[in-house]
Amino acid sequence: MYGLSLWGDDNFKIKNGHLHVDYKSAPSLLSIIKQIRNRDIRGPILLRFPHLIHKQIDSLFTHFNRAIQENHYPANFFAVFPLKVNQFPGFVYNLLEQSEGLHYGLEAGSKAELVLAMALNPKDAPLTVNGFKDKEMITLGFLARQMGHNITLTIEGLTELEMIIEVAKEMPEAIPNIGIRMRLHSGGSGNWAKSGGMDAKFGLTSTELLEAIDLLREEKMLESLHMLHFHIGSQMSDINPLKKALREVGNIYTDLIKMGASKLRAINIGGGLAIEYSQSKHAKNRNYTLAEFSNDVVFTLKSITQNKNVPSPDIYTESGRFIAAPHAMLISPVLELFSHDYQEKSIKLKEQNPPLVMELYDLLSTLTPRNATEFVHDAIDHLESLLTLFDLGYIDLIDRSNAEVITHLIIKKALPLMVHAPTEELMMLQQKLQERYLVNSSFFQSIPDFWGLQQHFPVMPIHYLDKKALRPATLWDISCDSDGEIPFDDKAPLFLHDINLDEEEYFLGFFLLGAYQEVLGMNHNLFTHPTQVVVAIDDESFSFTEIQESDTIVNILSDIGYDGRNIEAVLKEKINTTPLLNATQKRDTLTKISLLLTQNGYLRTTN
Numbered sequence: 041m042y043g044l045s046l047w048g049d050d051n052f053k054i055k056n057g058h059l060h061v062d063y064k065s066a067p068s069l070l071s072i073i074k075q076i077r078n079r080d081i082r083g084p085i086l087l088r089f090p091h092l093i094h095k096q097i098d099s100l101f102t103h104f105n106r107a108i109q110e111n112h113y114p115a116n117f118f119a120v121f122p123l124k125v126n127q128f129p130g131f132v133y134n135l136l137e138q139s140e141g142l143h144y145g146l147e148a149g150s151k152a153e154l155v156l157a158m159a160l161n162p163k164d165a166p167l168t169v170n171g172f173k174d175k176e177m178i179t180l181g182f183l184a185r186q187m188g189h190n191i192t193l194t195i196e197g198l199t200e201l202e203m204i205i206e207v208a209k210e211m212p213e214a215i216p217n218i219g220i221r222m223r224l225h226s227g228g229s230g231n232w233a234k235s236g237g238m239d240a241k242f243g244l245t246s247t248e249l250l251e252a253i254d255l256l257r258e259e260k261m262l263e264s265l266h267m268l269h270f271h272i273g274s275q276m277s278d279i280n281p282l283k284k285a286l287r288e289v290g291n292i293y294t295d296l297i298k299m300g301a302s303k304l305r306a307i308n309i310g311g312g313l314a315i316e317y318s319q320s321k322h323a324k325n326r327n328y329t330l331a332e333f334s335n336d337v338v339f340t341l342k343s344i345t346q347n348k349n350v351p352s353p354d355i356y357t358e359s360g361r362f363i364a365a366p367h368a369m370l371i372s373p374v375l376e377l378f379s380h381d382y383q384e385k386s387i388k389l390k391e392q393n394p395p396l397v398m399e400l401y402d403l404l405s406t407l408t409p410r411n412a413t414e415f416v417h418d419a420i421d422h423l424e425s426l427l428t429l430f431d432l433g434y435i436d437l438i439d440r441s442n443a444e445v446i447t448h449l450i451i452k453k454a455l456p457l458m459v460h461a462p463t464e465e466l467m468m469l470q471q472k473l474q475e476r477y478l479v480n481s482s483f484f485q486s487i488p489d490f491w492g493l494q495q496h497f498p499v500m501p502i503h504y505l506d507k508k509a510l511r512p513a514t515l516w517d518i519s520c521d522s523d524g525e526i527p528f529d530d531k532a533p534l535f536l537h538d539i540n541l542d543e544e545e546y547f548l549g550f551f552l553l554g555a556y557q558e559v560l561g562m563n564h565n566l567f568t569h570p571t572q573v574v575v576a577i578d579d580e581s582f583s584f585t586e587i588q589e590s591d592t593i594v595n596i597l598s599d600i601g602y603d604g605r606n607i608e609a610v611l612k613e614k615i616n617t618t619p620l621l622n623a624t625q626k627r628d629t630l631t632k633i634s635l636l637l638t639q640n641g642y643l644r645t646t647n
């Protein structure tokens with residue numbers, strides 16, 4: 041069942057062979073997709089489910105608040121969403137709506153993100169700023185303070201602190217809270233671990249920290265120091281580095297308070313909370329639960345601060361991946377299966393056939409459960425001999441094709457019968473039977489972390505789930521790039537259905553795409569962000585609160601700097617002046633071209 045119980049988090053369920061969203065009226069994904077396609081929308085579709093944003097936020101706050109209660113922790117929990125994880129309006133507006141009343145704020149890491157946060161951050165929710173800053177960006181932070189935002193500027197280096205001091209002299213009435221990002225000696229784990237540790241790109245060493253404190257004290261600004269911040273890297277697979285980092289930062293915090301940082305009251309533990317992307321048990325992505333994570337944070341900070349007799353800090357998190365990943369999924373139609381010609385009807389026996397081809401044919405017709413393994417071995421052996429004969433010129437192309445088709449059919453027929461064969465052999469045979477599924481989407485655009493980091497994302501069909509899927513699958517996207525492929529993987533094998541696409545449709549879902557993928561996605565081959573649809577599910581049914589179609593071809597060209605209208609005009613001029621078409625044909629062609637230019641760039645299947 042495609043590891044649904046591992047990564048699905050009870051968000052989906054299978055009923056009558058269909059994958060359903062397990063929420064309120066529980067519509068099937070197919071029914072949602074059908075309704076969208078009924079509006080003549082084609083190509084891949086990114087679905088967003090606001091209820092899944094709500095679920096993640098609620099889970100984060102509930103776990104931390106429970107841990108705070110259970111540990112009698114004498115301070116509060118706050119959270120901000122790091123905009124870099126997903127800045128798309130279709131996500132951000134829903135995030136703000138779903139977190140109303142929780143004082144859930146935003147984190148910005150660049151000027152553009154800060155401007156967005158200043159416009160959208162809820163009143164009474166914290167706003168934090170990380171990343172490298174210039175004086176302009178710092179001034180922007182002061183302006184945000186003037187506007188009434190509860191803003192913390194986290195410095196990544198001493199120069200930034202010097203700039204804050206400079207701006208503070210110009211705008212002394214609007215000094216934001218200051219946070220300091222710590223360069224810890226404890227690093228993270230997993231694919232993105234290099235954000236933590238001594239060689240990390242960000243943060244102050246303990247020596248620089250002491251300098252910063254001196255500087256703040258000299259400028260009589262020590263009271264502005266509000267927060268200590270660290271981030272040990274995204275998708276933390278193991279909880280131990282976090283515990284180490286907490287002890288380290290907890291002790292820095294108590295020392296700073298003792299040194300006179302009397303308004304220091306917050307520790308920001310950054311992001312890193314992992315999502316389970318794995319579809320197979322042996323490849324699990326994380327060794328902890330959110331309950332354990334929140335308990336560890338609260339308990340560690342409580343023991344350190346109480347032992348040293350200083351007030352416990354408010355706890356801030358900046359979890360991004362955890363909040364955003366589950367809400368979005370991509371549904372792509374399969375356009376073609378690439379070894380479908382290996383069917384019985386493709387065998388073209390001649391009057392006279394090479395003896396080995398006839399032997400292969402015999403093997404196919406007399407295969408039984410008892411002789412299956414032996415016959416497969418014979419068939420592979422015969423095929424190799426026949427290919428050698430072809431290279432030497434003894435048999436022709438028709439013989440060769442027959443040999444390939446028959447061997448393929450023998451393996452296909454034998455595989456389900458070979459129950460006692462060693463696993464490696466079965467794997468090897470499966471590789472030979474691989475089917476290539478051409479998927480109407482761009483992996484560069486929709487799952488860039490697969491291309492760049494081999495990050496696995498769950499994939500499964502959204503229907504036919506009551507039928508056994510037997511074809512080992514390699515997925516091809518429609519970009520003209522051989523890296524646009526998810527190859528069949530022995531260790532995490534994907535099996536899909538044998539579908540006759542002339543008669544049936546086949547839709548694949550790619551899940552947990554809501555974090556990082558959208559903005560990192562690239563327009564390779566000019567395939568742009570897919571059509572996005574926000575789906576609200578209620579007790580009776582579902583509705584679309586927003587449909588934003590993938591960019592039209594004219595706009596795609598304009599976006600990379602062409603004058604799209606001009607390109608259109610040139611095309612029309614060429615059609616109007618060609619001697620090859622008569623007046624009626626010209627009119628027809630012009631209509632076709634106009635229509636095409638206003639459609640998106642993905643392929644349009646007719647079914």
Ligand SMILES: *Cc1c(COP(=O)(O)O)cnc(C)c1O
Pocket residue numbers: 122124125170271273274275310311312313358359360361362555
């Ligand atoms: C990227 C980032 C985050 C978000 O990390 P996730 O692993 O997505 O939760 C949080 N804080 C900072 C400083 C970051 O750079």
